[in-house]
Amino acid sequence: MAKIIVLAAVAVLYLSACATLGDAAREAATDRGTWVPLVGAAALSIGDLDREASDWALRHNPIFGSQDNAEDASDVLVGSLVLTALGTAVLAPEDAADGPGKSARIAANLIALVAGDRIPDALKPITGRDRPNGVDDRSLPSGHSMTAFSARGMTSANLRAFDLEESTRWWLDAGLTAMAAGTAWARVEAAQHYPVDVLAGAALGNFIAVFTAKAFGLDRHGLRVSATGDGILLTVQWAP
Numbered sequence: 001m002a003k004i005i006v007l008a009a010v011a012v013l014y015l016s017a018c019a020t021l022g023d024a025a026r027e028a029a030t031d032r033g034t035w036v037p038l039v040g041a042a043a044l045s046i047g048d049l050d051r052e053a054s055d056w057a058l059r060h061n062p063i064f065g066s067q068d069n070a071e072d073a074s075d076v077l078v079g080s081l082v083l084t085a086l087g088t089a090v091l092a093p094e095d096a097a098d099g100p101g102k103s104a105r106i107a108a109n110l111i112a113l114v115a116g117d118r119i120p121d122a123l124k125p126i127t128g129r130d131r132p133n134g135v136d137d138r139s140l141p142s143g144h145s146m147t148a149f150s151a152r153g154m155t156s157a158n159l160r161a162f163d164l165e166e167s168t169r170w171w172l173d174a175g176l177t178a179m180a181a182g183t184a185w186a187r188v189e190a191a192q193h194y195p196v197d198v199l200a201g202a203a204l205g206n207f208i209a210v211f212t213a214k215a216f217g218l219d220r221h222g223l224r225v226s227a228t229g230d231g232i233l234l235t236v237q238w239a240p
Contacts, residue, residue: 024214033206070189108216116150145201153209
C-alpha cells in the first residue's frame with residue numbers, strides 16, 4: 001500500500017514538472033488540499049493502521065449509525081455537491097472582460113466533475129484492492145470521495161466570482177469541506193472503502209479542481225471559452 005501512495009505522489013510531481021499548463025499543475029500539486037490527504041494516507045499505510053481504522057468504523061458507525069445509512073448519506077452528499085457546483089457555475093456573475101466568461105466557467109465545472117467521476121474507473125483495475133466488504137477489488141481510490149472533493153473545489157472557485165463577505169465565504173467553504181469529508185467518511189462506515197482509499201480520492205479530487213480552475217482561468221488566467229451563435233467555441237489561448 002505504501003508503494004501505491006508513493007507512486008501517486010510521484011505521478012503528481014511528474015505532472016507538475018511536464019504538463020503543458022505547468023503552473024496550474026504545480027499549484028494543484030502543492031495545494032494543501034492535495035498533499036495533506038496524501039500525507040495522511042501514507043501515515044495510515046504504516047502497519048495495519050488502515051485496516052484497524054476501518055474495523056473500528058464498522059464496529060461503531062459513530063456518525064451515520066449503520067452501513068445502510070452511511071451508504072445512503074454518501075450518495076446524497078456527493079449528489080448535493082455536484083448540483084451545488086453546477087448551480088454556482090450557472091449563477092455566478094459574468095466576470096470582467098479580462099476574466100473568464102460564463103461558458104468557460106460551466107465548461108471547467110463539467111470537465112472537473114466528469115474527470116472526478118471517470119478517473120477512478122481507470123485507476124481501480126490498476127490498484128486492484130479488495131473492498132472491506134469483499135464485494136470486488138475496486139476499493140482504491142474512492143470514486144465518491146474524488147467526485148465530492150472535485151465538486152467542493154469547483155464550487156469554492158465559483159464562489160470567488162460572487163461579492164461575499166470574507167466571513168461568509170469562509171463559512172461556505174467550511175460547509176463544503178464538511179460535506180465532502182462526510183461523503184468520504186460515509187464510504188468508510190458503509191464498508192465500501194478503507195480510510196486510505198478515501199484520502200487518495202480526496203487528494204486526486206482536489207488536484208483536479210485546482211488544476212481545472214487554474215487552467216480555465218477562474219482566477220482570470222488560462223484558457224478562454226466563448227459562446228457563439230452556433231454553440232460554444234473553445235479558444236485554446238493561455239493568458240499568463
